Amino acid sequence: MKVKTRSGDTLWHYSGLFMVPINLIIDSNPTINPNSLQIGQEIQIPGFIAKAYNLKKGDTLWKLSEARHLSVDALLLLNQHINSNQLTVGQTILIPSRVITPVVNGKRKYTYEALTDDVKSLQIIFPFIKVNTIGNTVLGKPIQEIRLGKGTKKVHFNASFHANEWITSGILMSLLNYFLLSLTNVKPIRRLQTMPLYQSVDISIVPMVNPDGVNLVLSGPPENIREQVIRINRGSTDFSGWKANISGVDLNDQFPAKWEDEKERSPEKSPARRDYPGEAPLTEPEAIAMADLTRKRNFNRVLAFHTQGEEFYWGFEGLEPPQSSALAKEFSRVSGYKSVQYIESYAGYKDWFIQDFRRPGFTIEMGKGINPLPLTQFDEIFEEVLGIYLAALYM
Structure with a gap:
């Protein structure tokens, strides 16, 4: 989440405002001098995203911040363009939202x-x-x-x-x-x-x-090398047993640590779906x-x-x-x-x-x-x- 600095703001203030460790804020802004912020500088706050919200009847910044366990100043920081005393129904503001659940979806065909x-x-x-x-x-x-x-x-x-x-x-x-x-x-x-x-x-x-x-196993071969890869796969279009890189070389048999012994013992002497050391x-x-x-x-x-x-x-x-x-x-x-x-x-x-x-x-x-x-x-x-x-x- 990005915010713009105001007069008197410090990274330490942001740390307290959003309850994020100060060192993570400093590390998220490597080009910023934490001891000399300039008004209008863009600062990244880790662990948060800004969500758009349309104001409803009866909404105030105080009510919105209280319901979300935020400081009113957190809302003011993200919405410096608004007049907090003249909010209107339907007006769009930004609300800082703490990310507490994973964004990575690893439990899928991971291409x-x-x-x-x-x-x-x-x-x-x-x-x-x-x-x-x-x-x-x-x-x-x-x-x-x-x-x-x-x-x-x-x-x-x-x-x-x-x-x-x-x-x-x-x-x-x-x-x-x-x-x-x-x-x-x-x-x-x-x-x-x-x-x-x-x-x-x-x-x-x-x-x-x-x-x-990985993409070969999950999605099949690119059209421009389809015949070559199928040939390496001994004519099969089933790539579920493929371990090698796209050239048919087993990458975990590629390192100079008794490579000659691995080459000798490998049953594969030319590009293959697995076990060919190159x-x-x-x-x-x-x-x-x-x-x-x-x-x-x-x-x-x-x-x-x-x-x-x-x-x-x-x-x-x-x-x-x-x-x-x-x-x-x-x-x-x-x-x-x-x-x-x-x-x-x-x-x-x-x-x-x-x-x-x-x-x-x-x-x-x-x-x-x-x-x-x-x-x-x-x-x-x-x-x-x-x-x-x-x-x-x-x-």
């Missing part, structure tokens, strides 16, 4: 377009988040990163490395939305205050690593974007969301640090998921992260069944993984 719409909605309501493009897919779709938090500990989450695991994107975006609502409404999650996490952690989220693949490590733009981001940000820990199995993997060749074991125990405790240190699989994103950075990396296999998992599992998975999300930030 790239659905993700993009939800990201835009979050940017409007929670302008203290920053959205960056870290690269582009084979078909040119921007790969988005959402970033928030002010701390020095850098924690990264990602989802939908694999196309038919698209439910992970809706889950991760819903977790983010839940966290943002907790911040602006100053309400704990599972008795945990979230503002200290915001202050101590630099959070990075890539909610959809493989947009081309002709060399980091040939695909999506994998390159993730590697570049990880090197640039130098994350302290990373969590890659996959499906399925209700377990998570956290070791690689004995290179994982002792802290990984403590995190694994806590992740298992809060989620009920099985902790698995080693599996016979190489060239994954978390493998490479552990190998190159010697820091905790995790592959979280959410839910149980056959991919794509049904949306009937969404709520249960959300509750299971919420504990992991919080533990990854506070430990």
Whole structure:
């Protein structure tokens, strides 16, 4: 919600007026000097939207504010053009409305377009988040990163490395939305205050690593590459088993961590719907974007969301640090998921992260069944993984 400053206004006044933490208001307005506001400057208030309201007979600003537990000054701030002593029936005013319910609709077929719409909605309501493009897919779709938090500990989450695991994107975006609502409404999650996490952690989220693949599974192939993709899919128009990017390369087999071993053991020697690691490590733009981001940000820990199995993997060749074991125990405790240190699989994103950075990396296999998992599992998975999300930030 945007307001325009008046003479004598301060960001601290707005914080008290709307009961929003001052640091979130400051972070939502990075170009504004909080100690020197100018009259008429536009200020963003996070956690609120302005709703149009047509005045009815008997309405006064006092009655309207009282009914909504607002200060009259909050209404005056949004309606500086009106004369509060000369209100007329049918006149339209703006009323600040606190956002207390999620705006992300993750419990649906979560296409790239659905993700993009939800990201835009979050940017409007929670302008203290920053959205960056870290690269582009084979078909040119921007790969988005959402970033928030002010701390020095850098924690990264990602989802939908694999196309038919698209439910992970809706889950991760819903977790983010839940966290943002907790911040602006100053309400704990599972008795945990979230503002200290915001202050101590630099959070990075890539909610959809493989947009081309996700859309292929959910919407079918673009007409201009239809024949090529069907050929890779062995003549089938059923793409529910497709894990790869649109070129038929498995993005989670693309990283230089015993890639040669994975190449040797893979049954796929040419582009396929799954398990083909490519002709060399980091040939695909999506994998390159993730590697570049990880090197640039130098994350302290990373969590890659996959499906399925209700377990998570956290070791690689004995290179994982002792802290990984403590995190694994806590992740298992809060989620009920099985902790698995080693599996016979190489060239994954978390493998490479552990190998190159010697820091905790995790592959979280959410839910149980056959991919794509049904949306009937969404709520249960959300509750299971919420504990992991919080533990990854506070430990």
